[in-house]
Amino acid sequence: MMNPRHEACRVAVEDLERFIRQALLTRGADEASANAVTRALVTASRMGIDSHGLRLLPHYLKVLDGGRVNSQPTMRLSRRLPATGYLDADDGFGHLAGYTAVDHAVKMAREVGVGAVAVGNSSHFGAAGCYALAAAEQGMIGLTVCNSDPFVLLHGSQSAFHGTNPIAFAAPVEGEAPYLLDMATSSIPWNRVQQYGAIDRELPPDVAADEQGVMTSYPNEVSALLPLGGATFGFKGAGLAGVVEVLSSTLSGMLNGFRLLPMGGSDLATPRGVGHFFLVMNPEAFIDRAGFQRCLHDYLEDLRSRPAINGQEVLAPGDREWRCQARRDLEGIPLDVANQSDYRRLAEVLGIEALDEHSSAEPRSDAVR
Amino acid sequence: MMNPRHEACRVAVEDLERFIRQALLTRGADEASANAVTRALVTASRMGIDSHGLRLLPHYLKVLDGGRVNSQPTMRLSRRLPATGYLDADDGFGHLAGYTAVDHAVKMAREVGVGAVAVGNSSHFGAAGCYALAAAEQGMIGLTVCNSDPFVLLHGSQSAFHGTNPIAFAAPVEGEAPYLLDMATSSIPWNRVQQYGAIDRELPPDVAADEQGVMTSYPNEVSALLPLGGATFGFKGAGLAGVVEVLSSTLSGMLNGFRLLPMGGSDLATPRGVGHFFLVMNPEAFIDRAGFQRCLHDYLEDLRSRPAINGQEVLAPGDREWRCQARRDLEGIPLDVANQSDYRRLAEVLGIEALDEHSSAEPRSDAVR
Numbered sequence: 001m002m003n004p005r006h007e008a009c010r011v012a013v014e015d016l017e018r019f020i021r022q023a024l025l026t027r028g029a030d031e032a033s034a035n036a037v038t039r040a041l042v043t044a045s046r047m048g049i050d051s052h053g054l055r056l057l058p059h060y061l062k063v064l065d066g067g068r069v070n071s072q073p074t075m076r077l078s079r080r081l082p083a084t085g086y087l088d089a090d091d092g093f094g095h096l097a098g099y100t101a102v103d104h105a106v107k108m109a110r111e112v113g114v115g116a117v118a119v120g121n122s123s124h125f126g127a128a129g130c131y132a133l134a135a136a137e138q139g140m141i142g143l144t145v146c147n148s149d150p151f152v153l154l155h156g157s158q159s160a161f162h163g164t165n166p167i168a169f170a171a172p173v174e175g176e177a178p179y180l181l182d183m184a185t186s187s188i189p190w191n192r193v194q195q196y197g198a199i200d201r202e203l204p205p206d207v208a209a210d211e212q213g214v215m216t217s218y219p220n221e222v223s224a225l226l227p228l229g230g231a232t233f234g235f236k237g238a239g240l241a242g243v244v245e246v247l248s249s250t251l252s253g254m255l256n257g258f259r260l261l262p263m264g265g266s267d268l269a270t271p272r273g274v275g276h277f278f279l280v281m282n283p284e285a286f287i288d289r290a291g292f293q294r295c296l297h298d299y300l301e302d303l304r305s306r307p308a309i310n311g312q313e314v315l316a317p318g319d320r321e322w323r324c325q326a327r328r329d330l331e332g333i334p335l336d337v338a339n340q341s342d343y344r345r346l347a348e349v350l351g352i353e354a355l356d357e358h359s360s361a362e363p364r365s366d367a368v369r
Numbered sequence: 370m371m372n373p374r375h376e377a378c379r380v381a382v383e384d385l386e387r388f389i390r391q392a393l394l395t396r397g398a399d400e401a402s403a404n405a406v407t408r409a410l411v412t413a414s415r416m417g418i419d420s421h422g423l424r425l426l427p428h429y430l431k432v433l434d435g436g437r438v439n440s441q442p443t444m445r446l447s448r449r450l451p452a453t454g455y456l457d458a459d460d461g462f463g464h465l466a467g468y469t470a471v472d473h474a475v476k477m478a479r480e481v482g483v484g485a486v487a488v489g490n491s492s493h494f495g496a497a498g499c500y501a502l503a504a505a506e507q508g509m510i511g512l513t514v515c516n517s518d519p520f521v522l523l524h525g526s527q528s529a530f531h532g533t534n535p536i537a538f539a540a541p542v543e544g545e546a547p548y549l550l551d552m553a554t555s556s557i558p559w560n561r562v563q564q565y566g567a568i569d570r571e572l573p574p575d576v577a578a579d580e581q582g583v584m585t586s587y588p589n590e591v592s593a594l595l596p597l598g599g600a601t602f603g604f605k606g607a608g609l610a611g612v613v614e615v616l617s618s619t620l621s622g623m624l625n626g627f628r629l630l631p632m633g634g635s636d637l638a639t640p641r642g643v644g645h646f647f648l649v650m651n652p653e654a655f656i657d658r659a660g661f662q663r664c665l666h667d668y669l670e671d672l673r674s675r676p677a678i679n680g681q682e683v684l685a686p687g688d689r690e691w692r693c694q695a696r697r698d699l700e701g702i703p704l705d706v707a708n709q710s711d712y713r714r715l716a717e718v719l720g721i722e723a724l725d726e727h728s729s730a731e732p733r734s735d736a737v738r
Contacts, residue, residue: 083452084482084654113453114483118655141615154672156681161672169612171619179615181608187598204601213678228598228605229556232573236597239550239686240609242672243538246510246548250540250664251655258671279648285453286487286620295619302627303523303530303611309582312525317608 010332048324048368066268094125113285120252128168129182136178158213180318206230379701417693417737435637463494482654489621497537498551505547527582549687575599
C-alpha cells in the first residue's frame, strides 16, 4: 500500500485555476460556467475546505458529460419586487447561479438596502461560504443557504431526511479578511464517514447512527448523520436544517431535500432541481459605515482576546481559513494521492497540460475540513 | 418543605393578561408598553416557553421602578432605505421595540419584498419567537435574533463570552399554526442550571463548564454554558451566536453582549442598550403564494411522516408549542408555587385584584421549556 504522506504534492493556485477552467471548457462548459466553477473550487481549496474544493472537479465533469448539468445555461432573474428576485438557473452549474444571484442581490442592496434571491432549477454549488464571501468582498453582509439530498436524521427519527444543509454568513471587516462562518447543520460532513472508514478510524460519539437510528461510531455501520446537537439536543440542528430547507426549496418552488435525486447517484442525466437562497444586506442601510466597523472591530477584538484552555487559541469564524489561504497561496495547494491520480487521468483523457506538481507536501496537513 | 406538585394551579389566559397589563400600568408603563409586554409574556406562557413567560413580570416591574427601562418611550424609526430601518427604542421595553420593528418590517416587505430593522437602545424582549411569530401571523417569513449578557463559552475558551443569543424563525402555513423555531445557541438555557441545582439533579453531559472551562454536570460547579455542539463541535454553536451578535449589536451600533450590563445585575437604573435584529420577507415576492404553500405543505408532510425511534414522534418546529397552547387555552396556564407567591405579593403591593387561581394543575407538566 502506498503511504500517502510520501506521495502528496502541492500545486500553485494559478496552475490549478488554469487546469480546472480548461477541463470544463474542453467538456463544453461556456466561459461563464467554467469561470464560476473554477472560482468556487479554487476559493474552497485555498481556504482549506478540501471537501468542497478541487476534489469535486471529476464529479462536475461527469455530470456535464451525462447531461444532468446544462453546459450553456441561460440564467434569468425575475426581479419581482425591488428587494427580491427569483433566478431560474436553467439546470446550469450552481456556482454560476450562486455568483449571479449574489451579484443581483448586491445591486438590490445598494439600491434599497437588502437584496434576497431565491434560485430554482440549479445544481450543486460547492461550498456555501463562497457566495457569502462574494457579498462581503463587495462590502455587504451575506447569508447563503442550500438544501441537499438526505443524509441527516430528524430528531428522534431513524431514517435520513435533511441534507447537511449548510448555513454560510460573512461580514466585511475593514483592513482584514471578512468574518466568515460556513457550517453544515450536522456535526460532521458525510465525507468524514468515508474518510474515517478508509483509515479504519472511529468517529467521535453522538454524530452518526446505524439503520435503526441507533448511535454508532463505526464508519461501516453508519447509515445517517445526527443533526448538530446529537442525540439530546439534535432538535436544534434539525430545526436549523429546516430553516435552510424552507428558504432554499419552498421559496424557489423546488422539491425538498428528502425528494432530491442523490448528488452521488447513478443517474447523471436528470437535472436535480436544487434550490438555493441568498440574502445580501448593506450595513450602511442600518448605521453609518464607521459605526458598524467600530462595533464589529471591538467585538472581534473582545472575542480574540478571551483566555483559551490548554494552550488552544480562541479564533473568530474565518480566522483558520484565512491563515490556511495565506499559507497555500505561498506554498501551493496540496493534492493527496487520490487527487493526483484523478488529475493525471483527466489531463490524459481531456488532452490538456498536466498540473505542475511543483513541490511535495504533507497531504491536507493544513486542511480546515 | 412544601411539595410543589400539590400546590400548583392554573389561571385563565384572559385573567393573566388582565393582571400583567394592570401591574405594568400601575407602575407607570404607558398603554403601548403594557400591551406589548403582556402580549409577549402571555404568548410565551401559552406556548409553554415558561422560562420567558409570566415568571418575568416581577423582573420587568423591578427594572421599571429602578429606571433602567423607560416607562414612556418615544420609539423612532429611521427608514434609511426602502427595505431597511433603524429603530431607536429610547430605552423602553424590548417587547414594544420588537413588535414595533416587526410591524415596520412587514410594511416594507409588502412594498419592496423584504424589511429589515436593526433596533438599538432597547432592553430584554422576552422570547425571540414572539416577533418571528408576529411576522408569520401577517403572512410573512420572520427571523429574529438578539444578543444577551455573557453566559456561554467560546469554543476552546474558559470564560463566558456570548449570551445564549437566540435565533427565531417562523413561516406562515396555510390552514395551520406557523412553522416556528425558537432556539438558544447554547444547548441549554441558563435557568436550567438553576432549576436543576434547586432539585439537586445532574445536567446532561457536554452542556456546561466550571471556572476553568472544564466540563461539569454538577449545577453548583457551573460557571458557564457550552455552545450548541458541546466540547467537540461547539465552534458551530459559537459561530451561530456570533452571527446573532453581528446582526443584533454591530448593525445597531450597540455594545456587544460581552460588554452588556447583566440582565440580573444589581444596577436597576442604567439602561443596558440591548440590540435586536428583525428580518421580514414576503414569500410572494419570490414565488406565487400557492407554489410556496404547496412546497411548504409537502415538506412538512414528508417530515412528519418519517419513522420515529422508540415510540417517539417526529415533530416539526412549533408542533409541541401549538399543542401546549391548545391545552393551556382550554385548561389554563400553570403557575408553580414560586410564581403564585410572586403574583400574590404583587397583587398586594400594587393593590390590584389577585389572579383567579381557578384550578389545580401539575406544575409545568406541559411546559416546552
